[in-house]
């Protein structure tokens with residue numbers, strides 16, 4: 095007699111899993127190796143930006159008060175006493191009607207408070223000395239980039255848990271982070287179960303299929319910023335699977351298996367959890383695909399029993415494992431971002447349970463549209479190719495038509511979201 099499974103709602107299932115969200119420790123890596131890692135600590139400005147008053151243009155640094163009477167009818171001459179490029183410091187003191195030829199990024203001479211752009215000044219020579227002439231006045235501060243005008247020392251600029259993108263990396267370099275505090279990657283163990291599975295290099299045989307889930311999931315794990323420790327595929331044999339899972343549990347932070355979670359004669363994952371003494375958080379969810387997604391915890395360690403059906407496996411990972419990995423990385427927005435989009439085609443299937451349709455987003459005349467990325471069946475693999483999002487069709491609905499507004503979860507987004515579930 096089969097054990098009866100009680101289906102729970104998706105938000106409840108996510109809540110159950112999140113109770114066991116582990117948090118990774120911090121390690122330091124060279125800035126050259128920090129791309130796409132998650133910050134283990136906030137980035138705080140260690141100095142002002144700009145760090146000194148500087149010229150934002152190539153031109154002439156002047157004392158603004160010397161320019162007040164300059165106009166088209168009354169050109170004013172300045173003696174050019176020195177020339178400095180970025181990285182150099184003016185040595186001479188600037189007196190009345192004197193100027194320093196200055197290049198973008200150079201420190202302003204301390205007596206000067208305005209910069210005349212090269213294009214607005216005329217170079218002349220008098221008595222063998224360089225002069226420049228202007229025909230308009232300048233106010234103190236005109237064309238000066240003041241110290242701290244962008245940010246002040248001590249300001250927190252990026253929160254811990256943010257994924258390092260090119261902009262974050264630029265800030266890290268600005269503040270001298272040669273070594274960057276990042277969150278250590280979790281060890282995410284991965285097993286694919288199924289006697290029918292062939293390795294990627296094996297030729298096809300009757301009754302067998304190639305193992306795509308292991309590759310798909312390891313790629314999904316990479317997309318979130320972690321790496322899979324792939325243990326290989328397992329035949330549907332209870333003892334083999336039990337031993338493998340038990341051994342892996344000692345080595346991993348999170349364990350993912352695919353296949354064998356339903357009610358079939360060779361679906362051993364539920365029995366494995368039972369024999370281990372793991373607490374099953376749920377084994378049936380009111381969703382399609384992936385209704386049989388099972389999650390258990392063993393001494394606080396999460397075991398994800400994802401469905402064997404590729405699309406169900408894919409969705410189960412994104413809904414339940416992704417926020418756990420992102421929480422591990424200290425993300426304050428571990429869930430997928432949810433946006434509104436307009437359905438670009440009819441979707442006539444009824445939805446007794448909440449349906450997550452693999453979909454692709456498109457922009458048309460500034461509006462966001464979404465449509466299924468292929469055949470909507472849980473055993474389908476081809477619809478995953480163009481899948482960059484999941485349309486959420488609420489349970490208890492009778493199908494949707496082109497033009498309807500729907501909620502969509504973003505898969506490629508790296509910022510994430512706080513709790514997106516109603």
Ligand SMILES: Nc1nc2c(c(=O)[nH]1)N[C@H]1C(S)=C(S)[C@@H](COP(=O)(O)OP(=O)(O)OC[C@H]3O[C@@H](n4cnc5c(N)ncnc54)[C@H](O)[C@@H]3O)O[C@H]1N2
Nearest residue numbers: 286288305306307308353354355356361401402403406472
């Ligand atoms: N009597 C019932 N049968 C099924 C139910 C049910 O409620 N009652 N649920 C169905 C649903 S829904 C799903 S989803 C699947 C879940 O199956 P399992 O998680 O037990 O997975 P398997 O039986 O191992 O495999 C299912 C399917 O997926 C293929 N597969 C498995 N592993 C891989 C892999 N690594 N790469 C590619 N494809 C894989 C496998 O060959 C099967 O075709 O159960 C339904 N049945």
Ligand code: MOO
Nearest residue numbers: 383384385406472
């Ligand atoms: O778990 Mo199954 O994918 O709902 O179809």
Ligand SMILES: [Mg+2]
Nearest residue numbers: 354356358361
């Ligand atoms: Mg099965």
